[in-house]
Amino acid sequence: MSTLHMLSHSPFGDDRLTSCLRLIGSADALLLSGDAVYALQPDTALLAALQSRQIKLFVLEEDVQARAVSIPDWAEAIDYPAFVELTIHHDKVNSWL
Numbered sequence: 001m002s003t004l005h006m007l008s009h010s011p012f013g014d015d016r017l018t019s020c021l022r023l024i025g026s027a028d029a030l031l032l033s034g035d036a037v038y039a040l041q042p043d044t045a046l047l048a049a050l051q052s053r054q055i056k057l058f059v060l061e062e063d064v065q066a067r068a069v070s071i072p073d074w075a076e077a078i079d080y081p082a083f084v085e086l087t088i089h090h091d092k093v094n095s096w097l
Contacts, residue, residue, distance in 0.1 A: 008033045059071055
């Protein structure tokens with residue numbers, strides 16, 4: 001059973017991303033949108049944590065472009081139709097409000 005975890009809040013304002021990374025399973029995926037894409041800023045502990053977990057990471061391309069953040073080669077930028085497909089392909093969706 002797989003879960004799509006979705007984060008949209010800045011990872012520098014609270015511990016949602018850290019909590020998510022503790023719970024995410026090997027079959028799960030993580031989607032960063034909104035201010036959560038700031039977790040991809042180079043040379044940060046958050047980027048290192050994301051990379052070390054080797055999770056399936058997706059980012060909304062529109063939000064990355066709006067915030068001028070680079071996407072690491074191990075993450076996948078997606079558009080809104082692909083976002084809908086992700087929700088369909090996972091058994092559960094967990095939005096970290």
